[in-house]
Amino acid sequence: MINLEKNDNVFTLTMDDGENRWNTTFVREISKILDEVEASTGAAALVTQSSSPKFFSNGLDLDWVNAPAEHPAAGDYRVFGGEFMALMGRVITLPIPTVCAINGHAFGAGFMFALCHDVRLMREDRGFICANEMQIGLTIPNPELALFRHKLPANTFFETVQLAKRWGGPQALQAGIVQQTTDIDNLAASAFQRAQELAPLGANRANYGGQKERLFGENAILNNSHGAAYHLKHASEQGH
Amino acid sequence: MINLEKNDNVFTLTMDDGENRWNTTFVREISKILDEVEASTGAAALVTQSSSPKFFSNGLDLDWVNAPAEHPAAGDYRVFGGEFMALMGRVITLPIPTVCAINGHAFGAGFMFALCHDVRLMREDRGFICANEMQIGLTIPNPELALFRHKLPANTFFETVQLAKRWGGPQALQAGIVQQTTDIDNLAASAFQRAQELAPLGANRANYGGQKERLFGENAILNNSHGAAYHLKHASEQGH
Amino acid sequence: MINLEKNDNVFTLTMDDGENRWNTTFVREISKILDEVEASTGAAALVTQSSSPKFFSNGLDLDWVNAPAEHPAAGDYRVFGGEFMALMGRVITLPIPTVCAINGHAFGAGFMFALCHDVRLMREDRGFICANEMQIGLTIPNPELALFRHKLPANTFFETVQLAKRWGGPQALQAGIVQQTTDIDNLAASAFQRAQELAPLGANRANYGGQKERLFGENAILNNSHGAAYHLKHASEQGH
Numbered sequence: 001m002i003n004l005e006k007n008d009n010v011f012t013l014t015m016d017d018g019e020n021r022w023n024t025t026f027v028r029e030i031s032k033i034l035d036e037v038e039a040s041t042g043a044a045a046l047v048t049q050s051s052s053p054k055f056f057s058n059g060l061d062l063d064w065v066n067a068p069a070e071h072p073a074a075g076d077y078r079v080f081g082g083e084f085m086a087l088m089g090r091v092i093t094l095p096i097p098t099v100c101a102i103n104g105h106a107f108g109a110g111f112m113f114a115l116c117h118d119v120r121l122m123r124e125d126r127g128f129i130c131a132n133e134m135q136i137g138l139t140i141p142n143p144e145l146a147l148f149r150h151k152l153p154a155n156t157f158f159e160t161v162q163l164a165k166r167w168g169g170p171q172a173l174q175a176g177i178v179q180q181t182t183d184i185d186n187l188a189a190s191a192f193q194r195a196q197e198l199a200p201l202g203a204n205r206a207n208y209g210g211q212k213e214r215l216f217g218e219n220a221i222l223n224n225s226h227g228a229a230y231h232l233k234h235a236s237e238q239g240h
Numbered sequence: 241m242i243n244l245e246k247n248d249n250v251f252t253l254t255m256d257d258g259e260n261r262w263n264t265t266f267v268r269e270i271s272k273i274l275d276e277v278e279a280s281t282g283a284a285a286l287v288t289q290s291s292s293p294k295f296f297s298n299g300l301d302l303d304w305v306n307a308p309a310e311h312p313a314a315g316d317y318r319v320f321g322g323e324f325m326a327l328m329g330r331v332i333t334l335p336i337p338t339v340c341a342i343n344g345h346a347f348g349a350g351f352m353f354a355l356c357h358d359v360r361l362m363r364e365d366r367g368f369i370c371a372n373e374m375q376i377g378l379t380i381p382n383p384e385l386a387l388f389r390h391k392l393p394a395n396t397f398f399e400t401v402q403l404a405k406r407w408g409g410p411q412a413l414q415a416g417i418v419q420q421t422t423d424i425d426n427l428a429a430s431a432f433q434r435a436q437e438l439a440p441l442g443a444n445r446a447n448y449g450g451q452k453e454r455l456f457g458e459n460a461i462l463n464n465s466h467g468a469a470y471h472l473k474h475a476s477e478q479g480h
Numbered sequence: 481m482i483n484l485e486k487n488d489n490v491f492t493l494t495m496d497d498g499e500n501r502w503n504t505t506f507v508r509e510i511s512k513i514l515d516e517v518e519a520s521t522g523a524a525a526l527v528t529q530s531s532s533p534k535f536f537s538n539g540l541d542l543d544w545v546n547a548p549a550e551h552p553a554a555g556d557y558r559v560f561g562g563e564f565m566a567l568m569g570r571v572i573t574l575p576i577p578t579v580c581a582i583n584g585h586a587f588g589a590g591f592m593f594a595l596c597h598d599v600r601l602m603r604e605d606r607g608f609i610c611a612n613e614m615q616i617g618l619t620i621p622n623p624e625l626a627l628f629r630h631k632l633p634a635n636t637f638f639e640t641v642q643l644a645k646r647w648g649g650p651q652a653l654q655a656g657i658v659q660q661t662t663d664i665d666n667l668a669a670s671a672f673q674r675a676q677e678l679a680p681l682g683a684n685r686a687n688y689g690g691q692k693e694r695l696f697g698e699n700a701i702l703n704n705s706h707g708a709a710y711h712l713k714h715a716s717e718q719g720h
Contacts, residue, residue, distance in 0.1 A: 082476025089472030097643070118642060137444050140451065142461045143471035150468040153393035153633035155416035162358060162451060163337070163438065176635035198643065204617050211620065211642060213469065220467030221622045227700030228630040229693065231623035232569030236562025322716025329712030377684050380691065382701045383711035390708040393633040395656035402598060402691060403577070403678065453709065460707030 002029045003051075004036060009043045009199035010192055016051040021061035022109040024075025027083050034090060043203040045195035046094065048117060049101040049188060056102045056127070057110025084109065085143050091116035092147070092216055095209025096202030101191035103184060107132055112144060115151050115177075119198070121191050124169040124181035135164040150216060152176060242269045243291075244276060249283045249439035250432055256291040261301035262349040264315025267323050274330060283443040285435035286334065288357060289341040289428060296342045296367070297350025324349065325383050331356035332387070332456055335449025336442030341431035343424060347372055352384060355391050355417075359438070361431050362413070364421035368406040375404040390456060392416060482509045483531075484516060489523045489679035490672055496531040501541035502589040504555025507563050514570060523683040525675035526574065528597060529581040529668060536582045536607070537590025564589065565623050571596035572627070572696055575689025576682030581671035583664060587612055592624060595631050595657075599678070601671050602653070604661035608646040615644040630696060632656060 068077035100117035104127040308317035340357035344367040548557035580597035584607040649661040
């Protein structure tokens with residue numbers, strides 16, 4: 001379902017489950033792979049990719065969502081929401097650089113997973129990124145809204161969550177959702193190369209992961225009620 | 241002063257008052273039109289446009305502001321500030337998709353009105369969007385600053401409110417203030433078409449309008465003191 | 481070390497200390513110059529530039545940081561952090577328009593100084609802007625994170641602070657870090673011209689500086705727990 005390889009300092013996680021739809025079993029398989037990645041030490045980076053020719057990850061496992069009892073292998077439905085969100089919270093604060101190779105459609109939960117990485121590369125000619133909840137009549141949970149808002153510019157954020165916009169590669173690049181586009185033949189190699197470049201940042205995991213916690217975690221400095229000038233002017237009182 | 245038409249699922253509000261400057265009467269006329277729009281049910285979207293060849297809306301009715309007693313038809317000056325801001329708060333959370341066709345200058349209050357819509361199209365060859373308060377020595381009220389900040393990327397926001405930058409169509413597109421530009425002959429048709437595409441999102445008004453309240457309303461999740469990772473990791477406790 | 485000229489309404493501050501690295505003496509020299517600038521009245525703007533052919537400002541004075549006792553002329557190391565941050569807080573809220581001409585590398589503290597200005601022009605063919613702390617294993621203090629976040633779009637912010645990205649002129653323009661690029665021969669003249677255009681905004685210093693305090697200071701409206709719609713709808717209660 002999920003494969004992991006390591007070459008030089010780069011772990012490559014490959015989702016190998018067709019449309020790579022999310023259920024409790026899928027969440028736990030990814031989580032186990034991350035345990036292995038996090039057990040490493042020293043310079044390292046993670047590439048996440050899909051083996052599908054068409055999908056990065058096409059969202060929730062809707063067959064299971066609609067009839068959990070008929071798909072017992074997909075796992076306990078009642079714990080899914082909390083476990084999936086917590087996994088996303090783990091990925092966004094992973095203490096090594098993370099690179100996501102978006103080879104095809106990334107919808108809903110698949111978009112969230114991509115966005116939790118530090119860098120995104122996307123195939124330029126095909127595939128869409130989309131948070132389609134509003135279009136299919138679902139409510140976007142608060143933690144998902146917070147994720148989109150903290151990763152995207154204000155205008156891109158609004159078009160994404162309110163208008164359910166489908167972003168192709170070039171538009172996603174322009175909008176600040178992905179950082180690079182490439183043809184499909186060079187996608188995996190480009191992601192690997194970017195991960196190799198960034199891997200040294202992962203050598204000091206306390207610093208690299210600690211900053212992600214400061215950006216995105218409890219009482220995040222960026223959400224403090226005071227502005228930048230206040231923090232700058234009172235830095236000596238705060239011990240900086 | 242304000243006209244309303246409906247074709248298919250699209251309401252078209254046309255400001256037909258010359259420079260479309262804002263006074264209490266103008267606010268209340270728009271508000272009455274919105275009552276009619278909101279009384280509808282089912283899939284729907286709103287296009288806002290101007291009948292002027294040169295102006296979308298050129299800001300406050302300064303003749304009236306400077307001598308309210310001489311312009312009694314413009315309405316009660318004392319209630320204007322609160323009623324205008326509240327109308328903007330209503331537009332930004334309108335429970336159907338809203339598309340603004342900026343055919344010419346949109347200054348001050350006119351810029352605010354445009355920005356409260358979900359999507360903006362702008363004539364590409366002429367006309368400027370500008371929050372010119374700083375240039376003419378006026379203080380920008382806090383609710384207006386909040387509006388600009390929650391709709392624009394940080395750099396665009398700062399140039400807009402602090403430097404009173406005049407944005408032409410192509411620059412406004414690049415800066416994320418408008419989502420499309422077109423020649424004037426195709427502006428109305430393009431806005432109508434975009435509204436038709438978005439109208440289905442308005443069918444579920446509780447979801448569409450409710451999310452705008454969550455983004456922009458009281459105790460907005462996005463302004464919470466915690467970051468995205470915190471919300472993700474604690475989603476199960478929050479009932480998601 | 482630091483020179484100040486005035487032509488028409490434009491003050492030009494020139495850093496003339498080689499790589500223009502930051503120590504306590506450098507902070508205090510800049511601060512003295514700002515006293516002179518702030519003692520002026522009427523329309524005014526500030527241009528900040530460097531006399532070096534290669535560096536705008538290359539960051540902390542590392543020789544001094546590593547052996548303060550051997551460089552007594554660089555000043556008291558113990559007060560540096562608080563005084564430097566407070567100076568940045570002063571620059572970001574300076575009550576006149578400020579224009580920064582980035583002629584070469586701006587690293588770490590040099591990037592912060594540039595970002596505290598209202599407008600940035602950058603040489604297009606050479607030089608990098610970079611917050612390189614993560615790369616060299618240093619922790620970015622909270623006030624610096626707040627500065628970057630309040631000035632840059634969310635995606636640019638993250639690449640800057642987490643990935644220590646080196647931004648050349650054209651990329652910095654695209655990312656919203658600088659507002660204009662030019663060849664080196666026209667950089668000083670372009671910065672001066674931009675400052676002349678903006679100088680009238682400095683005539684009303686209470687309004688121009690006051691708004692910067694509202695954007696970036698204590699209990700900044702933008703960081704309030706409520707969203708824009710809440711502020712708009714409750715404007716009349718807030719006295720707007």
